[in-house]
Amino acid sequence: MTATDRRAVPGNDPAGTAKNDTVAGVVRQWRAVHPDLDTGPMEIIGRINRCAALLQQAEDAPLRRAGLSRAEFDLLGALRRTGHELTPGELARETFSSGAAVTKRLKQLTERGLVERRGDTRDRRVAHVRLTDAGRDLVDGILPEQLAYETAALSGLDTPDRGHLAALLGDLLVQLEGRLVAPRG
Amino acid sequence: MTATDRRAVPGNDPAGTAKNDTVAGVVRQWRAVHPDLDTGPMEIIGRINRCAALLQQAEDAPLRRAGLSRAEFDLLGALRRTGHELTPGELARETFSSGAAVTKRLKQLTERGLVERRGDTRDRRVAHVRLTDAGRDLVDGILPEQLAYETAALSGLDTPDRGHLAALLGDLLVQLEGRLVAPRG
DNA sequence: AGCAGGTGTTTTACTAGTGAAACACCAGAG
DNA sequence: CTCTGGTGTTTCACTAGTAAAACACCTGCT
Numbered sequence: 001m002t003a004t005d006r007r008a009v010p011g012n013d014p015a016g017t018a019k020n021d022t023v024a025g026v027v028r029q030w031r032a033v034h035p036d037l038d039t040g041p042m043e044i045i046g047r048i049n050r051c052a053a054l055l056q057q058a059e060d061a062p063l064r065r066a067g068l069s070r071a072e073f074d075l076l077g078a079l080r081r082t083g084h085e086l087t088p089g090e091l092a093r094e095t096f097s098s099g100a101a102v103t104k105r106l107k108q109l110t111e112r113g114l115v116e117r118r119g120d121t122r123d124r125r126v127a128h129v130r131l132t133d134a135g136r137d138l139v140d141g142i143l144p145e146q147l148a149y150e151t152a153a154l155s156g157l158d159t160p161d162r163g164h165l166a167a168l169l170g171d172l173l174v175q176l177e178g179r180l181v182a183p184r185g
Numbered sequence: 186m187t188a189t190d191r192r193a194v195p196g197n198d199p200a201g202t203a204k205n206d207t208v209a210g211v212v213r214q215w216r217a218v219h220p221d222l223d224t225g226p227m228e229i230i231g232r233i234n235r236c237a238a239l240l241q242q243a244e245d246a247p248l249r250r251a252g253l254s255r256a257e258f259d260l261l262g263a264l265r266r267t268g269h270e271l272t273p274g275e276l277a278r279e280t281f282s283s284g285a286a287v288t289k290r291l292k293q294l295t296e297r298g299l300v301e302r303r304g305d306t307r308d309r310r311v312a313h314v315r316l317t318d319a320g321r322d323l324v325d326g327i328l329p330e331q332l333a334y335e336t337a338a339l340s341g342l343d344t345p346d347r348g349h350l351a352a353l354l355g356d357l358l359v360q361l362e363g364r365l366v367a368p369r370g
Numbered sequence: 371a372g373c374a375g376g377t378g379t380t381t382t383a384c385t386a387g388t389g390a391a392a393c394a395c396c397a398g399a400g
Numbered sequence: 401c402t403c404t405g406g407t408g409t410t411t412c413a414c415t416a417g418t419a420a421a422a423c424a425c426c427t428g429c430t
Contacts, residue, residue: 048237048354101387156359168342273380
């Protein structure tokens with residue numbers, strides 16, 4: 001621990017990636033404590049997690065202004081982008097959340113007049129949920145603002161980098177979805 | 186809506202990124218409903234969020250086996266990797282969580298004998314938290330398994346792609362941290 | 371000394387989410 | 401018709417997190 005230099009240490013960075021973000025610091029600490037472990041995956045996964053956290057925080061601003069949580073907006077967005085009614089179960093799958101969570105959110109959104117439900121005529125277990133006009137208008141009003149925030153958040157990357165990043169994340173996501181979201185029979 | 190093709194539509198993909206992950210489908214839906222909006226940012230941010238969710242889910246497996254939540258492991262990990270005692274406030278900053286959350290977690294981890302606290306001698310408001318031997322052993326036992334899961338999750342990408350992805354995410358993260366984590370005085 | 375304002379931590383009251391069980395219903399077998 | 405097993409949805413009991421207030425203590429000013 002004598003005279004430790006806080007800056008990047010040459011020769012310690014095989015991938016040539018000498019960032020000075022928070023994740024780089026964390027990885028450096030782990031390497032110092034466990035020099036034997038391969039910390040490579042942390043550089044990707046740690047950054048993905050941290051980027052996700054920061055981006056969500058940034059995006060929450062326009063939503064809070066509209067009195068919506070991210071989860072509520074996701075639900076409304078699913079209805080808006082599919083363009084048709086969805087059942088609670090479909091909404092759960094579409095928004096990657098549990099059925100119980102969807103039930104709760106639908107209750108609130110219905111009370112606020114943003115969605116409406118009707119029972120299925122043939123199968124009385126299932127409900128069909130659709131946006132009200134107010135719900136549709138709300139989503140359409142928020143979306144451009146949301147995208148503007150996102151564009152601003154990404155403005156530090158130039159266009160080719162953005163394309164490249166999207167492509168690499170797409171590759172990764174295909175792998176993850178194939179592996180983790182068990183092959184549907 | 187007549188004869189809509191579910192596959193990628195040629196000419197609609199300026200970045201040349203014709204993925205078939207879930208995000209690509211979502212973006213396609215939005216484009217159909219709002220052809221005027223630039224959905225570019227979604228391709229990155231949507232994928233970051235989705236990757237983060239899937240990766241966390243995957244990583245939670247080894248943690249649950251050890252009876253820890255991700256948040257608890259983050260806290261223990263912060264103590265382990267810094268190598269010295271931390272105050273609750275420092276732990277909160279280090280793990281990006283609220284002070285109240287740290288208080289709660291410390292209470293549980295102390296009861297389980299994984300961390301210990303002692304009061305500061307000069308300033309009796311502050312506490313110093315350190316890992317017990319059991320805590321250190323637990324982290325050291327989990328970490329390799331955790332990294333193995335991470336390596337497996339990323340195994341779909343070849344080495345140069347991994348380096349490239351880490352670098353791009355690092356660039357993005359530097360931007361985001363500079364922008365969103367207000368310039369510290 | 372004594373008070374004012376600031377900081378580190380905990381408590382409080384509350385919210386959103388979870389898994390498991392409950393409920394309501396359908397569809398097929400006998 | 402009436403079971404039986406399965407599926408869509410909701411309820412229940414509980415957990416983890418949050419923001420704001422409370423608390424405990426320090427520091428500097430007078």
